[in-house]
Amino acid sequence: MTTTPPPKSGPTEVTRVAKPWGHEIIWARTDRYVGKILHINAGHALSVQYHERKDETVYLLSGQLKYWVKTGETMTDMHLGVGDAFRITPHTIHYMEAVTDCDVLEASTPELDDVVRLTDRYGREGTSKP
Numbered sequence: 366m367t368t369t370p371p372p373k374s375g376p377t378e379v380t381r382v383a384k385p386w387g388h389e390i391i392w393a394r395t396d397r398y399v400g401k402i403l404h405i406n407a408g409h410a411l412s413v414q415y416h417e418r419k420d421e422t423v424y425l426l427s428g429q430l431k432y433w434v435k436t437g438e439t440m441t442d443m444h445l446g447v448g449d450a451f452r453i454t455p456h457t458i459h460y461m462e463a464v465t466d467c468d469v470l471e472a473s474t475p476e477l478d479d480v481v482r483l484t485d486r487y488g489r490e491g492t493s494k495p
Contacts, residue, residue, distance in 0.1 A: 385487040386411055386463075394475070401471040402426070405463035412485035413460045419480075421473035422452040428467030434459045458483065 372395070380391045386409035393400030405411070405428075413433075423432070425445045432443040432451055435458035443451060453459050461469065482491035 385409070385489070394477075396475060399471075399473050399475050399477060401473075403461075403467075403469040403471060405430070405461060405467045405469065407463050407465050407467075410462035410486060411460050412480070412482040412487075412489065412491075413458065414480050414482050414491065415458045416453075416455050416476065416479045417481065418455055419474050419476040420452075420454055421471055422450060423461075424448075424450045424470040424472075426468040426470050429464035430467045430469065431462040431464060432459065433462065 377393060380394075382389050382391065387404040387406045389404070390402045391399065392402065403411075403423075407428075423445075425447055427447060430445040432445050433440045434443055434451075434453070435441075440458075445451060461467075478492040480492045482489060
């Protein structure tokens with residue numbers, strides 16, 4: 366019987382990805398989890414979206430953020446300040462809007478392509494179909 370050796374500890378690749386709302390830094394990516402820092406420019410917002418499988422939690426490192434979450438038939442503003450955290454489970458419609466420049470730490474399951482965009486002010490399509 367052969368076994369796969371466990372992954373080795375050590376430095377990881379860090380990737381900066383430009384986005385129309387700012388940028389994200391992917392600092393951890395494994396088959397079990399992903400770690401990112403999202404920099405959202407003041408006045409910008411991510412798409413209104415949900416995920417089929419992805420489960421994520423965000424922690425506001427700096428700035429002021431409106432975190433919009435659909436509860437029932439209404440989008441509700443969960444205003445986040447520095448040090449606040451919020452979890453989004455699969456199928457929860459949500460989006461982030463920066464009041465000021467923001468840095469958001471995101472820890473999630475590894476499904477980076479699991480984004481169903483419902484609306485997007487930058488005209489982007491989702492990576493998953495609704």
